[in-house]
Each structure stands twice: as structure tokens, then as C-alpha cells.
Amino acid sequence: MRKFKIGFRTVKTAVGVALAIWLAAFLNLEYYTSAGILTILSIQTTKRKSIHAIYTRIVASFLVLAMSYVFFTFLGYHALVLGLLVLFLLPILVMLKVTPGFVSSSVILLHIFNEQHFTLALLENELLIMLVGFGVGFLVNMQMPDIERELNTYRIEIEKNYSAIFSEIAKYLREGDTNWNGRELLLATEAVNKGKSLAYQDVENHITRKENLFYRYFDIREQQLEIIERILPKITNLPTIVTQAHVIAEFMDDLSNNVHSGNTAVKYRGKLSQVKKEFQELPLPQTHEEFVAMASLYQFLEEMDQYLSIKQNFKGLKIKKGKPVFN
Known part of the structure; x- marks a missing residue:
């Protein structure tokens, strides 16, 4: 009942x-x-x-x-x-x-x-x-409840789970195995779907507003989630852990600590370019397993570049005293 x-x-x-x-x-x-x-x-x-x-x-x-x-x-x-x-x-x-x-x-x-x-x-x-x-x-x-607080709750939930996912990826790249059950991925998916649905309702409640940053934000997170779902198999199916994986793990740790609603895509795409440069300067693979692992990791880097580029043109949500403010 x-x-x-x-x-x-x-x-x-x-x-x-x-x-x-x-x-x-x-x-x-x-x-x-x-x-x-x-x-x-x-x-x-x-x-x-x-x-x-x-x-x-x-x-x-x-x-x-x-x-x-x-x-x-x-x-x-x-x-x-x-x-x-x-x-x-x-x-x-x-x-x-x-x-x-x-x-x-x-x-x-x-x-x-x-x-x-x-x-x-x-x-x-x-x-x-x-x-x-x-x-x-x-x-x-014409009287509608203020739903920004609820939208902000979903935003926080998404960013928390994305951060946890990136942290688990970094951990896997270092150790080769973890006990992660993927729960954060399911929670992130739920938060993205509910947040975007609620943001669309907010769009429908503003007759003259030309742009809704919350809706744009959740749409971006939905696109990024598709990339996250694609890259996880590339990491979990690595045949061996190579030296290059540790370089990428450091980048993922850094990214994990900086998942928020602002726009730092340019900054982290620059860092990712540096990671690619370090990646290319490390020794070439000696075995077939190492070659496959490096190829998967390079594809992973390309996907992460796409992940960051999706948000590059987004204005960002400036958070002030726990409440989103458009900037």
C-alpha cells in the first residue's frame, strides 16, 4: 500500500x-x-x-x-x-x-x-x-513549488557517485582487482534520470526562460554516463597491468577529487594531454598482453577526452551557500 x-x-x-x-x-x-x-x-x-x-x-x-x-x-x-x-x-x-x-x-x-x-x-x-x-x-x-533544492540534491548525488567511480577505476589500474560491486554506477544512473526528468519539469514551468542550465547540466551528465559505461569494460578486461596504467591512475584520482558543477573541462583536457604524452614516452610493450593492455588504455584516454569535451562549452553551475546560482 x-x-x-x-x-x-x-x-x-x-x-x-x-x-x-x-x-x-x-x-x-x-x-x-x-x-x-x-x-x-x-x-x-x-x-x-x-x-x-x-x-x-x-x-x-x-x-x-x-x-x-x-x-x-x-x-x-x-x-x-x-x-x-x-x-x-x-x-x-x-x-x-x-x-x-x-x-x-x-x-x-x-x-x-x-x-x-x-x-x-x-x-x-x-x-x-x-x-x-x-x-x-x-x-x-501559475503557483509552482520551488524544485531547485531537489535538483541540487540530484546534482550532488551524481557528482558523488561519479567521483567514487573514478576512484575505483584508479584503484583498479593500480591493483588490478577490487571488490567494487558497481553500486555507484546504478545510483548515478538513477540520479541522472530523475534529475533530468525534474529539470524538464522546471523547463516547462518557465515560459519565457530561453535556457535552463539545470536541464543542460543533467543532459551533459547523461552523455558522460554513457561514456563511463563504455570505458569500464576497457579497464576491467585488461589482460595485465602495465606501467602506463599507474600514470592514468594518478590522473583519475585527481579527476575524482574534482567532480563538480563548474566548468574545468579545459583544465583537465590539458592535463589529459600531458598524460597522453607521458604515456607515449614510456617503454613499448614487450608481450602481446602488454600490447593489448596499452591499446585498451589508449582507447580509455580517448574516451575520457570525449567525456571532458562534452562539458567544455557548459557555463557551469556556481554553488553558493549550498544553493546553485547560474553564472
Whole structure:
């Protein structure tokens, strides 16, 4: 059984429904409770989704008002006419790409059918119900919780696990074997997926912001994770530990101690170039196993260069007093 929890969206829905119905009743509107239904249908997980939802519902509702006047005025208020109207309504909504508005427009449609007479007073009543329902839904859904603290938690989790992975790689390059179970790789994958998903939600909640550094950050970490998953077999399948491995281990230790959300890619690509130079100056392999090991290590260095280059053009997240600040 899942834990009982009242989320922020649930609270917004409850407040929005109560406010919409109270306001519609205050205005003495017929079918005033329908304003609460329209509000419920307008509340979405993000601001952009809410705006799109309201747009589709407004278009569909106005379409229903026009079609209801034509169908019921000329064909009469009969169940068959109602069914015929719906038969034509749905394809038009699909054509206009506003099918999510079908339910809300049906509310308006049934009001008109129930009245059995299309009048200006009825039109005014339905327009005001739409204004109250959609308006309250819009205002309520513009209130979104601050998720930067949670995003920062995932950022820290990723950097901690990347650091641990690099440390284990360095250890393996020195000792040739470790008791590492790969747990940090699984935790990093989970943190990257959850962080990117949450960051996308943050993108959807900022209508005018052109760039979201958190989303970019998690996207970069996802690309880097793919490289990490590729390089691990190159290390764990080394047939022997060669002298060059110790040079790379020192670099990985240094990198392990400096995994953060700033941008030091240029600095460490420079250090990596120096490692490659030292790598090339060491003695040539004497056996086939040493040759295979050196080839794998050189491929590893190329992958690490790619790992660093992915982040080179990223502005970085400047952390101040435990909270990310864009720089």
C-alpha cells in the first residue's frame, strides 16, 4: 500500500475547485458547479501544459457553442441530434488538434441541450462559467513549488557517485582487482534520470526562460554516463597491468577529487594531454598482453577526452551557500 500523501498539485486542485464554485455561485450562474469541473481540467503538472490545456478547452468550447446553435436551432433538441453533433464534433477537434478539450466542451454542450433553448442569457452564462473555471485554473496553476533544492540534491548525488567511480577505476589500474560491486554506477544512473526528468519539469514551468542550465547540466551528465559505461569494460578486461596504467591512475584520482558543477573541462583536457604524452614516452610493450593492455588504455584516454569535451562549452553551475546560482 502506498503512503498517504497530499501533494502540492492536490492542494491547488482543492483550492481551485472551491474558489471557482464559490465565485460562480456568487455571480448567480446557472450550473455554477461546472466551473469547478473546468478548473480541475485546467490544472496540469506544469505551467506550459496548463496553458496548452486551457487553450484546447477554450477552442473546443467555442466550437461547441457555435455548433450547438446551428444543430439545435435547425434540427431541434433531440437525442439523435445531440449524437449527430458529437459525431461531427470529434473529427473537427482532431483536425484542429484540440481533442483534450472534448470533455470540457461536453459540459457546455449538455448545459445547452438541457435548457432546450439557445438564448443570449444562456450564452452569457456559459461564457462566464468558462471565464471563471479556466481563469481560476490558470491562476492556481501559475503557483509552482520551488524544485531547485531537489535538483541540487540530484546534482550532488551524481557528482558523488561519479567521483567514487573514478576512484575505483584508479584503484583498479593500480591493483588490478577490487571488490567494487558497481553500486555507484546504478545510483548515478538513477540520479541522472530523475534529475533530468525534474529539470524538464522546471523547463516547462518557465515560459519565457530561453535556457535552463539545470536541464543542460543533467543532459551533459547523461552523455558522460554513457561514456563511463563504455570505458569500464576497457579497464576491467585488461589482460595485465602495465606501467602506463599507474600514470592514468594518478590522473583519475585527481579527476575524482574534482567532480563538480563548474566548468574545468579545459583544465583537465590539458592535463589529459600531458598524460597522453607521458604515456607515449614510456617503454613499448614487450608481450602481446602488454600490447593489448596499452591499446585498451589508449582507447580509455580517448574516451575520457570525449567525456571532458562534452562539458567544455557548459557555463557551469556556481554553488553558493549550498544553493546553485547560474553564472
